[in-house]
Amino acid sequence: MPSIGESRDAPRHSIPVVDLFGFEKNSADTERVVRDVRSALRDVGFMYVTNIGPLTHSHVGEMIDLSRAFFARDENYKKQFGDSYGNMDVKTGKRKRALWTHWGYSSFGEERFEANKIDQKEVFDTAKDLLDPLYDLPSYPDEFQLKWNEFTQFHRLCHETTHVLYRAISLSLGLPASALAGKFQWDRDAGGEELRFLKYPQIPGDVLNESAGTDQSGLVRAGMHTDYGSVTLLFQQDVGGLEVYHHPSSTWINVPPPPQDTPRPWIVVNTCDLIEHWTRGLYCSTAHRVRMPRTAEENKERFSIAYFAHANDDVTLEAVGGEEVAKRMWDGKLAGLPGHHSWNEGTAHVEDPSKVTAIEWLCRRMGKTRTWKYSSDA
């Protein structure tokens, strides 16, 4: 299996590239993909995938353009769309489905992955629940309204792409291809699901000179964390900085920007907390971060888009079937982050995974990383 990027320190490791060409079309390609997915997720928890589903470079490019245009607006405009959407009063009289979902704009430091570091990023979060006309929709920024069809189609295609991955992951666990499909459905409540637009601005020169790129700095583009859902799809363009923690060698692996001249985009995929629970730790929820630029040359604004696939709200953390998973002894503790980190205490340990739902898990995690109060009260 080819791979790309290497850690800055020996021993060298890299991000595997999995080509889904021919997956479920012929048995040789299907077997190759399943084998590659298995080793990528077991050994690293991150992979680049390509030739998967209908997403094209132009779908991704359109969303990056939309994102650039929105983030270029002034702070007052963007802040109108800020805040949790959690306490919205839904007029239909139905359950407050949107309660769980974070929607809108967040600025520097509103999400904190590391206690003493301030994330140098701006974010716009959207969720499929907040595209549903049954609910009292927020008014989206102009840039989203102008490209509404493209934006909602992109969201839908991310969901479809996730389901292709679910099929490959299920097969890689020795399960039927459809084993995970029912866990995450477009037409069900899945409050943890999010499509997120990110901008990491250029760092002012004096700040860069003082601290950039050092682990001691109080600034980071995105502090180290694991993602809360099942899998994340990440679209990045030509500015790097994403790093992945490789537990076996205790090193950070660089995830270089993908080539742009491929027939289909390369998508970074990582397995997240729910998959680690569902597989009893066989596939790890891998810590990652976006480091500060180290040189003036690297100091460019960076745009990325993350699709956080989750699970229907009532799906539990109980292990999926399959011989290998069933045999695993596991104490319900995620491998977590490098070193001794507060995230690892309290949130990470699940006594009885069959009693914790996906939405409860999300609230535990959000409660720790959001600086505003995240309420789970209905």
Ligand SMILES: O=C(O)CCC(=O)C(=O)O
């Ligand atoms: O922008 C990136 O490359 C990573 C973003 C990320 O990890 C996140 O928002 O969870």
Ligand SMILES: [Fe+2]
């Ligand atoms: Fe992440």
